[in-house]
Amino acid sequence: MAGERRAAFDHLRLEGVTRRFGSAVALSELDLRIEGGEFLALLGPSGCGKSTALNCLAGLLPLSAGSIWLDGERIDGLPPERRGFGMVFQNYALFPHLSVRRNVAFGLSVRRVGKAEIRRRVDEALALVELTEHAGKLPGQLSGGQQQRVAIARAVVLRPRLVLMDEPLSNLDAKLRVQMRTEIRRMHQDLGLTTVYVTHDQEEALALADRLVVLRAGKVEQIGTPEEVYTYPSSTYIAGFMGYRNLLGLPAVTTENGRVVVGEGAFRLTGVPQERVSGPRAVAAVRPEDFRRAGPGDRNTLDVRVEVSEFHGREVAAEGVTEGGHVIHFRLPERVAPGERIELAVPVERVLVFAGTGAGTRAGTGARTGEAAGPADAAGPEEA
Numbered sequence: 002m003a004g005e006r007r008a009a010f011d012h013l014r015l016e017g018v019t020r021r022f023g024s025a026v027a028l029s030e031l032d033l034r035i036e037g038g039e040f041l042a043l044l045g046p047s048g049c050g051k052s053t054a055l056n057c058l059a060g061l062l063p064l065s066a067g068s069i070w071l072d073g074e075r076i077d078g079l080p081p082e083r084r085g086f087g088m089v090f091q092n093y094a095l096f097p098h099l100s101v102r103r104n105v106a107f108g109l110s111v112r113r114v115g116k117a118e119i120r121r122r123v124d125e126a127l128a129l130v131e132l133t134e135h136a137g138k139l140p141g142q143l144s145g146g147q148q149q150r151v152a153i154a155r156a157v158v159l160r161p162r163l164v165l166m167d168e169p170l171s172n173l174d175a176k177l178r179v180q181m182r183t184e185i186r187r188m189h190q191d192l193g194l195t196t197v198y199v200t201h202d203q204e205e206a207l208a209l210a211d212r213l214v215v216l217r218a219g220k221v222e223q224i225g226t227p228e229e230v231y232t233y234p235s236s237t238y239i240a241g242f243m244g245y246r247n248l249l250g251l252p253a254v255t256t257e258n259g260r261v262v263v264g265e266g267a268f269r270l271t272g273v274p275q276e277r278v279s280g281p282r283a284v285a286a287v288r289p290e291d292f293r294r295a296g297p298g299d300r301n302t303l304d305v306r307v308e309v310s311e312f313h314g315r316e317v318a319a320e321g322v323t324e325g326g327h328v329i330h331f332r333l334p335e336r337v338a339p340g341e342r343i344e345l346a347v348p349v350e351r352v353l354v355f356a357g358t359g360a361g362t363r364a365g366t367g368a369r370t371g372e373a374a375g376p377a378d379a380a381g382p383e384e385a
């Protein structure tokens with residue numbers, strides 16, 4: 002591997018990769034093709050099988066079934082050290098008694114690389130993560146973000162064929178997370194290292210990855226570019242995960258000309274069906290930011306009574322309730338007062354309609370967390 006800088010393979014293929022723990026299936030028949038040089042994010046809530054998939058790839062967990070291929074070579078029987086992959090974990094796993102330089106050099110020393118070559122490559126890796134000035138310090142003398150950069154340098158200095166990252170930023174505070182995210186993306190662009198990145202944070206996955214694989218209970222729910230998954234989630238589960246905070250379970254009134262009208266009483270919304278909506282009920286998925294205050298001539302409108310409004314800097318995040326008891330999350334550029342009645346509008350193409358029953362009203366079964374509302378931690382970071 003030494004001496005290679007660009008993607009060291011054409012593609013990596015997972016075929017029917019399955020991992021069971023006793024009778025529980027953590028990962029079920031995962032089929033996936035990862036192109037050399039690609040940045041792929043495995044995304045999903047806690048327990049969906051992300052780490053299991055990554056550990057199967059790394060060779061830390063044997064497969065219960067299936068195979069993994071690197072171009073023509075079958076690699077799932079190889080021990081981790083013979084796969085030539087680099088790993089970065091959330092807890093950094095640095096040697097506390099070794100300096101930054103020696104931490105980064107460690108893997109090369111084990112591989113008996115020559116001293117001069119080690120020095121050159123470590124210098125290069127430290128420069129890449131902008132830690133040259135800290136080379137002599139111990140990990141304990143560094144901030145969390147700097148420690149994570151050491152962990153990244155330690156992985157990339159080995160020039161791995163593939164870098165596997167498991168929630169590498171989850172121990173950092175919000176500001177540092179965003180900063181490091183940019184650094185990881187920049188490094189990927191500079192080095193072209195194929196990367197598989199595990200996260201439960203949709204924003205992180207959208208920002209970093211060329212492609213997302215969203216898992217649900219050990220199975221693939223959707224694969225696509227960030228734009229595809231964000232704009233056209235394939236299910237209410239994905240929609241919930243991608244910030245469609247309003248998942249409104251409503252009767253389907255009519256379906257015609259590629260549009261569906263859902264609603265009850267005076268509450269009507271027209272949207273675009275994402276699948277065949279044949280049953281009496283449907284789920285309308287709308288992002289809070291796609292609502293605006295209705296103006297003259299607006300058609301797709303609804304009335305709400307404001308209940309809560311929070312100042313978020315450039316905008317106000319508010320919650321209102323319709324006459325029928327549906328809770329609506331929306332965002333506006335200006336403050337609204339609790340108790341105020343306002344009319345909201347939403348473009349038809351930003352109302353995605355799915356088949357299913359979805360959430361009821363507040364008076365009914367859990368308007369806030371109904372069954373169609375994605376995973377528990379699906380809300381965007383700003384909505385936590």
Ligand SMILES: Nc1ncnc2c1ncn2[C@@H]1O[C@H](COP(=O)(O)OP(=O)(O)OP(=O)(O)O)[C@@H](O)[C@H]1O
Nearest residue numbers: 022026027045046047048049050051052053054201
């Ligand atoms: N060693 C193990 N023994 C038994 N069950 C396990 C083991 N490791 C994982 N599991 C189970 O497999 C499922 C998938 O776990 P996994 O760690 O892959 O999820 P994850 O999506 O990475 O979650 P998290 O984000 O919380 O790490 C879970 O139900 C988990 O309880």
